[in-house]
Amino acid sequence: MTKVVLDMSMSLDGFIAGSNVGKEYPMGVNGENLHTWIFNTPKDKVDAEVEREMFAKTGAVILGNRTFEVGVDLWGDVPFPAPSFVLTHKGRETLIKKSGTFTFVTNGIESALQQAKAVAGDKDVRLMGADIAQQFLRAGLIDEIQINHVPILLGDGVRLFDQLGIKNSQLEKDRVLDSPHATHIRYRVIKKEK
Amino acid sequence: MTKVVLDMSMSLDGFIAGSNVGKEYPMGVNGENLHTWIFNTPKDKVDAEVEREMFAKTGAVILGNRTFEVGVDLWGDVPFPAPSFVLTHKGRETLIKKSGTFTFVTNGIESALQQAKAVAGDKDVRLMGADIAQQFLRAGLIDEIQINHVPILLGDGVRLFDQLGIKNSQLEKDRVLDSPHATHIRYRVIKKEK
Numbered sequence: 001m002t003k004v005v006l007d008m009s010m011s012l013d014g015f016i017a018g019s020n021v022g023k024e025y026p027m028g029v030n031g032e033n034l035h036t037w038i039f040n041t042p043k044d045k046v047d048a049e050v051e052r053e054m055f056a057k058t059g060a061v062i063l064g065n066r067t068f069e070v071g072v073d074l075w076g077d078v079p080f081p082a083p084s085f086v087l088t089h090k091g092r093e094t095l096i097k098k099s100g101t102f103t104f105v106t107n108g109i110e111s112a113l114q115q116a117k118a119v120a121g122d123k124d125v126r127l128m129g130a131d132i133a134q135q136f137l138r139a140g141l142i143d144e145i146q147i148n149h150v151p152i153l154l155g156d157g158v159r160l161f162d163q164l165g166i167k168n169s170q171l172e173k174d175r176v177l178d179s180p181h182a183t184h185i186r187y188r189v190i191k192k193e194k
Numbered sequence: 195m196t197k198v199v200l201d202m203s204m205s206l207d208g209f210i211a212g213s214n215v216g217k218e219y220p221m222g223v224n225g226e227n228l229h230t231w232i233f234n235t236p237k238d239k240v241d242a243e244v245e246r247e248m249f250a251k252t253g254a255v256i257l258g259n260r261t262f263e264v265g266v267d268l269w270g271d272v273p274f275p276a277p278s279f280v281l282t283h284k285g286r287e288t289l290i291k292k293s294g295t296f297t298f299v300t301n302g303i304e305s306a307l308q309q310a311k312a313v314a315g316d317k318d319v320r321l322m323g324a325d326i327a328q329q330f331l332r333a334g335l336i337d338e339i340q341i342n343h344v345p346i347l348l349g350d351g352v353r354l355f356d357q358l359g360i361k362n363s364q365l366e367k368d369r370v371l372d373s374p375h376a377t378h379i380r381y382r383v384i385k386k387e388k
Contacts, residue, residue, distance in 0.1 A: 012341065012365065012381070013355030014208040030362040137347075147206065149343065151365040151381050153331075155358050161207030164349050168224040171206065171345040176377055178370045185377055187206070187345050 002117050003143040005124040006133050007054060008160055009034040009182065010147050015157035016130055026070050028157050034150050037181035044179040050148070058082050059123025060116035062109075062136075065089075067129040068102065078102065079128060083119045085112045087132060109135050130158050137164055142189050145171065148182040196311050197337040199318040200327050201248060202354055203228040203376065204341050209351035210324055220264050222351050228344050231375035238373040244342070252276050253317025254310035256303075256330075259283075261323040262296065272296065273322065277313045279306045281326060303329050324352050331358055336383050339365065342376040 008016045011034060018028025027034065037047040058080040063071075065088035071079060078084045081099035088104050095102040105112040109132075116125040127133050127142070136142050171187035178184070202210045205228060212222025221228065231241040252274040257265075259282035265273060272278045275293035282298050289296040299306040303326075310319040321327050321336070330336050365381040372378070 012339075013358065014353075018362075033362065033364075145206075149379070151367045151379075153355065153358065153360060153363040153365065155360040155362065159208075161347065164207065164347065166347060166349040168212075168227065168349065169347040170227075171347065173345045173372075173374060173377070176370070176372045178367075180367060183367070183370055183377065183379055185343070185345075 002059065002120045002122065003124045004113065004127070004136065004141055005057075005144045005146065006127050006136070006142050007146040008133070008148065009037070009150055010160055011150055011152050011154045011157075013153045013155065014159050014161060015154045016160045017158040018154055019156045019158075021066075021070060021158060023070065023073075026074055030154055031157065033152055033154075034148075037148060037150065037179060040181060044181060046177050046179040046184070047181060050177060050182075050184050055080060057124045058126045059120030060085065060125045061128060062087065062112050062116050062125060062132060063128035064132045066131070072102075080126065082123075082126075083116070085116050087112050109139060109141070113141060130160050130162070133160060134162065134164060137161075138166060140191065143191075145187045145189060146184060147187070148184050150182050196253065196314045196316065197318045198307065198321070198330065198335055199251075199338045199340065200321050200330070200336050201340040202327070202342065203231070203344055204354055205344055205346050205348045205351075207347045207349065208353050208355060209348040210354045211352040212348055213350045213352075215260075215264060215352060217264065217267075220268055224348055225351065227346050227348075231342060231344065231373060234375060238375060240371050240373040240378070241375060244371060244376075244378050249274060251318045252320045253314030254279065254319045255322060256281065256306050256310050256319060256326060257322035258326045260325070266296075274320065276317075276320075277310070279310050281306050303333060303335070307335060324354050324356070327354060328356065328358060331355075332360060334385065339381040339383060340378060341381070342378050344376050 018031035021028040061084040068086045077097045078100035091106045175186040212225035215222040255278040262280045271291045272294035285300045369380040
C-alpha cells in the first residue's frame with residue numbers, strides 16, 4: 001500500500017536547511033552539512049543502505065514551488081526518478097525531464113496527493129520541503145516520518161516542525177539505524193479516527 | 195574531570211516541556227509524556243540504566259529560578275542528590291533539603307559554574323531548564339549533550355534549542371541507546387579554540 005512519507009535530514013536544533021535559502025545557498029548557509037551522510041566519501045555502509053532504500057521506495061514526489069525553483073537547475077532532472085508534483089498558485093505546463101515529469105498542481109494538497117498516489121504504484125509518496133511537510137502534518141495525511149538526525153547545531157535556518165497547530169501526536173518508532181553522520185529514526189504516525 | 199552536561203528529554207518537534215508551564219502543569223500541557231521512559235511500568239532495561247547513570251554521575255546541578263519555583267514543592271527535596279545552584283536576580287539564604295542544598299547565585303553563569311565545579315568532585319555538573327541550557331550553549335561552556343529523543347510531537351511548548359545565536363556547531367556522537375520510549379543520543383561538543 002502506498003504510504004505518504006516525510007523523510008528529512010534535521011539538525012539537533014530542528015533545522016532542515018540553513019538561513020538564506022536561495023540560488024546562492026540551495027540548502028541555506030551551512031545547510032550542506034545536513035547531508036554529509038549522503039555525500040561523504042567513502043560512504044558509511046548504514047548511510048548507503050538508507051540512501052539506496054530512499055530512492056528505491058520513492059514512487060512519486062510532492063514538493064513546494066519554492067523547493068522546485070531553488071532545485072530545478074541544480075538537479076538538472078526531477079529530484080527522484082519518479083513523477084513530481086509541484087504545489088503552486090500559478091499553473092504551468094507539465095515539464096518533462098530525463099527521469100520523470102514535473103506536474104504543477106494549483107488546487108491544493110489533497111489533489112496533489114490523489115494525483116501522486118495514482119502513479120506511485122506500491123511505492124511511497126515522498127514529501128519535500130518544510131512548508132509542504134507542515135501542511136501535510138496539519139492535515140493528518142502523513143503515514144511515516146523518517147528523520148535523519150544529524151549531530152550538528154545550525155543555530156538558525158528553516159525549522160521542520162514549526163507552528164504545527166497539532167496537539168500531542170504520539171508516534172511509534174519502528175526502526176533506528178545509526179552511523180557516525182546520522183541517526184536514522186523511522187516513526188509511524190499513529191492515526192486518530194477523524 | 196568534571197564535565198558540564200546538558201541532558202534533556204525532547205520531543206521530535208524540539209520541546210522539553212509543553213505550553214503553560216507552571217504550578218498547575220509543572221511540565222506544561224502534555225509535557226509529562228516526555229518522561230514516559232522514566233515513569234513507565236515496568237521500566238525498559240535500557241531506560242532504567244540511563245536513569246541510574248544520570249543520578250550516579252550528577253555531582254552538582256545548575257538551574258534557573260523559574261525551574262526552582264515550579265519544582266521545589268514537587269520534588270520535596272533537591273532535584274538530584276547533589277548541591278544545587280539556582281541562578282536568580284534576587285539573593286536569598288541557602289536552603290537546606292534532605293539530599294542537598296539550594297544555593298542562590300546572583301552574579302551569573304560563570305560564578306554558578308565555578309561554585310558547582312568546586313563541589314562536584316569527579317562527577318558532572320548538570321544543567322536544568324531551557325533558559326539555562328541556552329545561556330551555557332551561547333557561552334560555549336557545555337562539554338556533553340545527551341538528548342533523550344522522545345517519539346512524540348507536542349505541537350507547542352518550551353523549545354530547547356532556540357535563539358542560540360551560535361553558528362554551525364559540529365557535535366560528535368559517542369553513544370546511542372534505544373528503547374521504545376526514547377532514543378538516548380549522547381553528543382560531545384567539539385570545542386573551538388577561544
